[in-house]
């Protein structure tokens with residue numbers, strides 16, 4: 001307790017009274033020290049949430065920037081003719097940073113009061129065990145994936161597409177940094193899938209620590225950035241976990257404009273048939289590779305490029321149709 005009393009000032013001394021500081025793990029001690037140092041749980045949670053987001057988002061994007069700069073990795077690029085230029089990456093970074101600092105930063109301070117009101121543990125230690133956290137994180141993955149599957153399809157119709165989601169579709173061959181390149185309204189709509197799961201779960205169970213929410217958000221950020229990376233490696237997760245979406249799934253959404261609306265898992269697109277074009281494309285590529293076995297690499301690449309151009313062309317048409325579509329079905333055109 002001696003160590004705690006010397007580091008925990010005023011407001012939090014009472015909250016942490018009776019705590020055996022020495023029995024805590026390094027991470028838990030750092031956690032207590034952070035809340036004690038800031039001495040205001042709302043500010044401490046807000047700042048920590050923002051910092052985790054920035055560090056993970058840009059930290060995870062750095063390897064993809066390096067990979068884009070190295071021709072060695074081109075053989076695994078899903079759309080090899082479209083490598084993002086440094087200028088494009090910088091323009092995207094500036095836009096993402098602008099939204100993070102002007103919109104997300106002020107709003108993030110609402111997180112602590114909301115979480116506390118719903119009974120979430122925040123400054124408290126010790127942390128829950130991994131056995132408690134793992135099923136909760138899986139549930140959040142499941143909830144977000146289905147929420148995104150529905151909301152993303154709504155964003156592909158009429159005014160919602162034209163005025164909101166179109167921004168995210170600026171890149172028909174996405175890259176890691178473009179994961180959050182989106183209209184602020186889209187960040188609210190689709191971000192709800194990430195944050196509502198934990199809030200609803202917490203409301204009903206009264207058994208959730210914010211550290212579990214952070215673990216979920218970090219994994220979700222990895223998922224989103226990697227899905228936008230534009231690369232499919234032999235060691236990519238979907239090769240081992242067949243229902244995992246990954247870049248191979250989401251890159252097609254950007255290239256073809258249609259199909260593959262979910263985030264983490266493939267099952268909803270499969271069940272509802274919103275992966276028909278994607279599967280037909282994969283089948284075509286597989287069959288052509290077999291049929292062209294004896295031909296040169298150049299010829300194979302040429303053929304694949306032509307198919308990609310065709311799909312992208314169809315996507316441009318589909319985009320026009322989506323803009324004309326009313327949210328409740330049918331065309332919003334007067335004719």
Ligand SMILES: [Zn+2]
Pocket residue numbers: 152156165169253
């Ligand atoms: Zn979309």
Ligand SMILES: [Zn+2]
Pocket residue numbers: 168174179228250254
């Ligand atoms: Zn995307």
